[in-house]
Amino acid sequence: MKYRARVIDEELAELVADVPAVSVVGPKAIGKTESAKRHAGTILDLADVDQRIVVQSARREALAAAQPPVLIDEWQYDPDIWEAMRREVDADPSPGRFILTGSANPRDVRVHSGAGRLVRLRMRPMSLVERGSALPSVSLAALWRGEQQVAGTSDLGLGDYVDEILGSGFPGIRFASERSRPRLLAGYVESALEQDVPELGFVPKRPASLAHWVRAYAAASSTTATYESIAAAIPDDQRPTRATVNDYRDVLSHLWLLDQVPAFTLSRNRLAGLGRTPKHQLADPALAASLLRVTADTLLDTSAGREFASLRDGPLLGTLFESLATLCVRVYAQPLELDVAHIRTARGEREVDLVVHAPDGRTIAFEVKLAATPDDRDVRHLHWLGDRLGDDLVDKIVLTTGRSAYRRADGVAVIPLALLGP
Known part of the structure; x- marks a missing residue:
């Protein structure tokens, strides 16, 4: 299906150019990944079990070696990736390091807020x-x-x-x-x-x-x-x-x-x-x-x-x-x-x-x-x-x-x- 422009596209582009990390949140299947892909240099799909296992074996190394912006898709399948991302941004706070997408906020899992490093962007159905x-x-x-x-x-x-x-x-x-x-x-x-x-x-x-x-x-x-x-x-x-x-x-x-x-x-x-x-x-x-x-x-x-x-x-x-x-x-x-x-x-x-x-x-x-x-x-x-x-x-x-x-x-x-x- 041909990509359909979304109202948040311009906002997402501005944030990727200005802040180290952007988290696009919203319900499953509303187009978060498709919008984020248009800005990504590397895509890590954590909903894919095989790819998730590889990333989990060496999270920080995988993030450091990837071409930015690194799209971490469905990050909630590996909440520890959030902490690895935060440490990478602490080491190099350049704009456009990471884009995270997620269709759920893990319950009973504590993740760092990302304050000062990450901006959350809400996406809704069309x-x-x-x-x-x-x-x-x-x-x-x-x-x-x-x-x-x-x-x-x-x-x-x-x-x-x-x-x-x-x-x-x-x-x-x-x-x-x-x-x-x-x-x-x-x-x-x-x-x-x-x-x-x-x-x-x-x-x-x-x-x-x-x-x-x-x-x-x-x-x-x-x-x-x-x-x-x-x-x-x-x-x-x-x-x-x-x-x-x-x-x-x-x-x-x-x-x-x-x-x-x-x-x-x-x-x-x-x-x-x-x-x-x-x-x-x-x-x-x-x-x-x-x-x-x-x-x-x-x-x-x-x-x-x-x-x-x-x-x-x-x-x-x-x-x-x-x-x-x-x-x-x-x-x-x-x-x-x-x-x-x-x-x-x-x-x-x-x-x-x-x-x-x-x-x-x-x-x-x-x-x-x-x-x-x-x-x-x-x-x-x-x-x-x-x-x-x-x-x-x-x-x-x-x-x-x-x-x-x-x-x-x-x-x-x-x-x-x-x-x-x-």
Whole structure:
């Protein structure tokens, strides 16, 4: 498959040219290795047992003799390689010595932080722009700079967004045949639970309980549901204890399969009574759809034709569309070194789906709506936030499934998700 450019490519190139070591982290099979290979002088694939044995026999010698940048792929299979890499960098801190990729953080294994030597770079499944599904006309970077122009027309309709939700941002799944994708997604989840979880040293007492919990978590996507309520959705005979739920969260986070959106905390005393509960998300909305056994027919009624599709399960589609929007916004915000959070007051009377923010308090706020044309009710929380943040609120945006990007008379930008890019 031809290499598809990723948003982090430029960021990775800059880091390789500037720091001794870069660690690219994220879920398995999202393209970390393919992106890193483009910069590597030598590749050490530690997922290959034979190559791993050779490297383990003389780690520092193998690293010292290799042509830099040395790509250490799936380093978690030999955690001691991290210490060998650190010692090599101590001896020669030249830029571009090492690139490490990993799809898991080893549990109960202590590795040096790499502070001052290594920069971690998060990679996520492909956004709409990276998939080639859309040609963006509105840049998040331009909006962050305060540029007001919002325009453009999208060819994607509601049915197309459903296809993107179900089609996945994992390259090997996204570009497989439509018939194969559901099987590949189900196999990805099955492999994670049955193989990757035990490889991290965690063996559930009741494997079926973990599968039930992941499915219940998927049903809570784009919500701030309590972990108690998530567990309550599991059959009584498989319901885990609170301690076991903590273990489940820990091991799945180490595999980068949970990608929660933290609560916004940068209030500068202007936002009182904010909730602190993260918003639940899996790494890819297609994983949630697979776990919930969702198909296009589950979400849409296309009996009158695809162009006139109507909602069959609007609430579920709304949560999955927000998951897709969250993935895209996170990918586009990362090169700007901006954090992504959500806002929900403790009593739930006010909430903003996503906020992109900098340490100095500047913020862009997003609402995510299935409707093609948002109304005044859809933007009321954006205006509430604007009243409190003042000039620190750089822009107010509604992401939609519509066709056209424009600004409302009240200044809110309405942008089809397909038209937003980095």
